[in-house]
Amino acid sequence: MKYLDEYRDHRIVRALAAEIAQCTTRPWVLMEICGGQTHTIMRYGLDDLLPRNIEIVHGPGCPVCVTPLETVDKAIALSMLPEVILVSYGDMLRVPGSHSDLFRAKAQGADVRVAYSPMEAVKIARANPDHKVVFLSIGFETTAPANAMAAWQARREDLTNFSMLVSHVLVPPAIRALMVSRSNRVQGFIAPGHVCTVVGCKDYEFLVRDFRVPIVVGGFEPVDILEAVFMLVKQLEAGEAKLENQYVRSVSYQGNLPAQKVVAEVFEVADQKWRGIGPIPQSGLRLRKEYADYDADRIFDLGEITVDEPAECISAQVLQGLKKPTDCPVFGMRCTPENPLGAPMVSTEGACAAYYHYRRHALVHSGD
Template structure:
C-alpha cells in the first residue's frame, strides 16, 4: 500500500538499525511519548533490531490510559442516567473505572454509543432532542480540534442537549514534569507526530533549552521510529540538543493553525490529573466559560471523587520510563487486559498492554543480529 509499505520496508529498517549501531558509542535512554509509537515498537520488535546500548522506554502518551479514574466513573454514572446517551471513542468502553466500565454500564441498560468522530455526537443530539447527549471528550492535542468542533457546532446551532465530559491532556507539560523529576533517566525524546501535526513543534523548543535534551518529532511506522532514533543518537553522540522533525510528510513548524484556533476558541488550559501519574500543572484543557453550557462537569451535578490505583500497580514508574512493564510482579499474572490493575494495561496502546499482547514471551528471545 502506497505511503505505508515504504515505511515498513524491512531492508530500509535494517539499514537504519545498522546505522544506529554504527553511530552509537555508549548507552542512551530514549523515550517515545505516544502510545501509537509504543505499539509499533512492540508490534514490529524494533527494540530487538536496535543495538543493546539503546534503551527505549515508553512514555505517557496513551490518552485512554491517562484518563483519570474519576472521569471514567463520571462517564459511567452519566451513562446510567435514563435521559442520557453517552457517546465515546470505542477504546474507552473497556477502561475500568473504580468498580465498573462502560461495557458493563451498557449491559445494565445504559445507552452507550461508539463514535469514530465527535461530529457523530452532534448528529445523535440532533436526532434525539428529548435526550441529553454527553460526549466523552478525551485525548491529547490530536483529538482536541475535532472535540472542540463538536462544542463549536452545538453552540452555533443552538443545540441545547449536547455536552462534553472533557479530559484533555497536553504533551509538552508532561515532558517538562518528567524531566523535572530527580529520578529522570530519559536523555532524548521522540515527540508524537500526530500531536505535532496539529500543534507544530515550536512549543518543544523551550524544553530543549531548559533541559538540554534533544527532541525529534517522529512518525508511527517502523522506518519513522528507527530514523527518529538515529537522529536522536546522532545529536546525543555529538553533545547536541535541538528539536528536529523526522515526520516531515505530516508535520510543519507552525502546525495546523486553523485547528489551533478552534481549540483556543473552545478550550482553555487548566491543571490536569493524569491516571497513574497525578496532577500536572497546566497540562490539560477544559471548556472555557463561553462554553460553560456545554460542559457536562458544570451542567450535571457530578460530585468530586478521588480514587487511587491499587498499591501493587507500578504504572507511575512505567509511565515515567523508570521501570519496564515486565518488572512488575503483577504483570500478566494478576494484571491482564481483561482485569487491568492500572492505566497502562487498559488500552491496547498502553505500554503494559503492548508488552502483554506482543512480548510476553520476550524472556525466551535473544537479540537477533542485524
C-alpha cells in the same frame, strides 16, 4: 520514500539499525512519547534491533491510559442517569474505573453509545431532544480540534441537550514534568508525530532550550522510528540538543493553524490530573466560560469523586519510563487485556497491552 511499504522495508530498517550501532559509543535512554510509536516498536521488535546500550522507554502518550480514574467513574455515573445518553470513543468502554466500566454500565441498561467522531454525538443530541447527550471528550492535541468542533457546532445550533465531559491532555507540559522529576532517566525524546501535525514543532522549542534535551519529532512506521532514534543518538554523541523533525511528510513548524484556532476558541489551558502520574500544572484543556453551558461537569452535580489506583498497578512508573510493563508483578497473570487492572493494559496503544500482544510476556515467564 513515497509508499507505506518503503517505511516498513526490512532492508532499510536493518541498515538504520547498523548505522545506529556504529555511532553509539555509550549508553543512552530514549523515550518515545506516543502509544502508536510504542505499538510499532513492540510489533516490529525494533528495540531488539538496537545496540544493547540504547534503552527505549515508553512515555505517557496513550490518551486512554492517562485519563483519570475519576473521569471514568464520572462517565459511568452519568451514563446511569435515566435521561442521559453517554457517547464515547470505543476504546474508553473497557477502561476500568474504580468499581466498573462503561461496558458493564451498558449491560446494566445504561444508554452508552460508541462514536467514531464527536460530530456523531452532536447528531445523536439533535435526534434525541428528550435526552441529555454527554460526549466523553478525551485525548491529546490530536483529538482536541474535532472535539472542539463538536462543542462549537452545538453552540452554533443552540443545542441545549449536548454537553461534554472533558479530560484533555497536552504533551509538552508532561515532558517538562518528566524532565524536572528527580527520578528522570530520559536523555532524548521522540515527540509524537500526530500531535505535532496539529500543533507543529514550535511547541517543543522551550523544552530543548530550557532542559538542553534533544527532541526529534517522529512518525509511526519502523523506518520513521529508527530514523528518529538515529537522529537523537547522533545529537547525543555530539553533545548537542536540538529540535529536529523526522516526520516532515506530515509535520510543519507551525502546524495546522485552523485546527489550533478552533481549539483556542473552545478550550483554555488548565491544570490537569494524569492517571498514573498525578496533577501536572497547565497540562490540560477545559472548556472556556463561553462554553460553560456545554460543560457536563457544571451541568450535572456529581459531587467530588476521588479514587485511588489499584495498589499493585505500577502504571505510574511505566508511564514515566521508570519501569517496563514486564517489571509489574501481575503483568500477564492477574492483569491481561481480558482482565485489565490498569489502563495501560486496556488500550491497544497502552505499553502493557503492546508488550502483552507482541508476546514479550512469553519471554518473561519462560525465563529467557
